[in-house]
Amino acid sequence: MALRCEVVTVGTELLLGQIVDTNSAWIGEHLATAGIDSHFQTKVGDNQGRIEEALRVALARSDAVICCGGLGPTQDDITRDAIAAVMGVALVRDEAMVENIRRIFGARGRDMAANNARQADRPVGAEFIVQTRGTAPGLICPVGDQVVYAVPGVPSEMEEMVERAVIPDLVARSGEPATIRSRVLRTWGLAESTLAELVGPRFDRLEGVEGAPTIAFLASGLEGIKVRVTVKAATAELADRALDAEEAALREILGELVFGVDDDTMESVVGSLLLGAGLMLGVAESLTGGLVGSRLTAVPGASNWFRGSIVSYASDVKHELLRVPPGPVVSATAATAMADGAARVLGASVGLGITGVAGPTEQDGMPVGTVFCGVSIGGSSTATELHLPGDRERVRWYATASVLDLLRRALLARG
Amino acid sequence: MALRCEVVTVGTELLLGQIVDTNSAWIGEHLATAGIDSHFQTKVGDNQGRIEEALRVALARSDAVICCGGLGPTQDDITRDAIAAVMGVALVRDEAMVENIRRIFGARGRDMAANNARQADRPVGAEFIVQTRGTAPGLICPVGDQVVYAVPGVPSEMEEMVERAVIPDLVARSGEPATIRSRVLRTWGLAESTLAELVGPRFDRLEGVEGAPTIAFLASGLEGIKVRVTVKAATAELADRALDAEEAALREILGELVFGVDDDTMESVVGSLLLGAGLMLGVAESLTGGLVGSRLTAVPGASNWFRGSIVSYASDVKHELLRVPPGPVVSATAATAMADGAARVLGASVGLGITGVAGPTEQDGMPVGTVFCGVSIGGSSTATELHLPGDRERVRWYATASVLDLLRRALLARG
DSSP states (O other), X not given: OOOBEEEEEEOHHHHTTSSOOOHHHHHHHHHHHTTOBOOEEEEEOSOHHHHHHHHHHHHTTOSEEEEESOOSSSTTOOHHHHHHHHHTOOEEEOHHHHHXXXXXXXXXXXXXXXXXXXXXXXXXXXXXXXOSSSSOOEEEEEETTEEEEEEOSSHHHHHHHIIIIIHHHHHHHHTOOSEXXXXXXXXXXXXXXXXXXXXXXXXXXXXXXXXXOEEEEEEOGGGOEEEEEEEEESSHHHHHHHHHHHHHHHHHHHGGGEEEETTOOXXXXXXXXXXXXXXXXXXXXXXXXXXXXXXXXXXXXXXXTEEEEEEEOSHHHHHHHSOOOSSOSSSHHHHHHHHHHHHHHHTOSEEEEEEEOOSSSOBTTXXXXXXXXXXXXXXXXXXXXXXXXXXXXXXXXXHHHXXXXXXXHHHHHHO | OOOBEEEEEEOHHHHTTSSOOOHHHHHHHHHHHTTOBOOEEEEEOSOHHXXXXXXXXXXXXXXXXXXXXXXXXXXXXXXXXXXXXXXXXOEEEOHHHHHHHHHHHHHTTOOOOGGGGGGXXXXXXXXXXXXXXXXXXXXXXXXXXXXXXXXXXXXXXXXXXXXXXXXXXXHHHHTOOSEEEEEEEEEOSSOHHHHHHHHXXXXXXXXXXXXXXXXXXXXOGGGOEEEEEEEEESSHHHHHHHHHHHHHHHHHHHGGGEEEETTOOHHHHHHHHHHHHTOOEEEEESTTTTHHHHHHTTSTTGGGTEEEEEEEOSHHHHHHHSOOOSSOSSXXXXXXXXXXXXXXXXXXXXXXXXXXXXSSSOBTTBOTTEEEEEEEETTEEEEXXXXXXXXXXXXXXXXXXXXXXXXXXXXXXXX
């Protein structure tokens, strides 16, 4: 049976809805990847009795608990006290850790406030998880043959500690192979059900095979479908080799539907292709209103391959500035003219044009969701007509990703 | 003592982190507004035994439970079964509700699938909360003198039912005044601590006064600070009158820091001011890369007051297309020239220009976060220099909100 690990997130602001608890979702995803079950996840306020109760309820039905938050320096931060009470031990101050925290402040050119010494408190019998990002160390706290982990509530600090210390400790306790790695292939352009049909035979072949990778689909809303491959292996090298092989097998099936891997985004991939080809991009956008430019310029160093964008929202800006010929502005003709116009006006070698109906009402007799995308490379331009679902905001987002994907495919075809 | 109501959200996808549970945060915020305590919020998977356990644990320490999700038509949707088990009663099919669901499908031009009849199942002794948005009704299920509410997991369906039926039922049980209303004043430009100092005296005057409004600050990340006023009163009219009075008192203190109320956004407010003045806006953006245009065009009907935007990312696009004079492009001179150029090139009566350093590295000797905003109205233009905190993404977002706020203030000053 898989090890069971609950998550308890601490903070009155979570219960009041002032902050949405994204930490337990992140931890749940990483526990699942590591083959560890998480059947209950609980939010509790900054109240010692209730934190203790949440921990006791969790330990009554699971093997381990990750307790997230309440490790700050103030009197409100009482996770350490609650865990010590559940362990039935005293809380002691670790002077070496006080010095460590003082050094962290010193390195930032600041003095340690007296309060911060509380972060060096440790229930007797617990081990620290050394802090690398914030000032609070984490804790590994044995409770009989069970365990409670304490990690900070700041997402970046929590994530680093869970990946580095908590998951490996849980995996070691579970008796599973020591290394678990995963890789995400990012896809655009298919619904989850269609993707599942394509990958189905591969899925079936791996099912139940000892040591075979597992495959999961993660719908990521407006960012396409992620295909996550996970392997367990004795060493990192063996795990990576198995991931490489499975990635190759999936790419064979999915081809250009895969736009990137792991942290790649559609805009970072487009930027890399432009940079590699020595091309400069100019954009003309209408219904997206600047979303295409804003996504591209989210990539650091975009100035090496992006010239700019003309947001030609008013029709006569399209006609006058971009020289879109007279006639309907939601059309293939307008989209290619916008792509050519963007390249010309912005002094770019590649032009992208996008025009359509975002809603809420139809325009020139065209229904909401009608979108035309133009791509112009080296003076030759093509247009693609799309019909996108959803409300105004969804149509604009889908249109943005779709036009970037068309550019990506055009750049790949160019070789 | 305040009534205590826990929240149990149901769905294996929540535990796996495939979906972040935003429902419990939303419910928590609305319970707090209604003066109801929520000490624990639990996520549980689609497993009947574990849903029952979560409900029993919650009922052992609270007066009421809102159970969210698992009311769909499939075999996975077992919230109804789990509640019936906890109540110790049978689940019966309500034929009138089957007909109601069939009518809902009929109105959408579709046939009801046989499965959907499951949504008409009701534990003996429970009442339906009639559905107005989806196909699943909610449930009010007495358990002794306690109560379990079941609502769908689709946020829009859940929110409507909680506001219409669950909160009023809880408030009636609590013996508090029947009507609770709140209003949010949206502010931009001050840190929470500074805002708290300004409002502090008002806060102190209301504290502990019987029937006085309560005031809470909600940090909403990159969208400024929200000031929420809540009143309890015997009738909606009395509540609204008290809210009007408190809003007036707060506006007296905060003045132009308040940019809007409730669902207003910075872009919708700017749009209304432009429309009211019969002005058309043209934008020139550099570091924001299209974010200003994309936010403005998120407002339906933006074409009535927005002409377009020139995303002049490359310096020579600024010089050539917008006629920014030779010299550094991160400067007050460049910002006003961009504002003037945007108005001229786009045929607008109002121009906005924004240039600066988003990072990750400095530019022309200017540190990351240096931003210049230009506003041009009726041929007269001014520039404002800002120093914004954070990484590339935060600088770009703060810059976008800041330049829109400068335009808002300029339009207000114009009268």
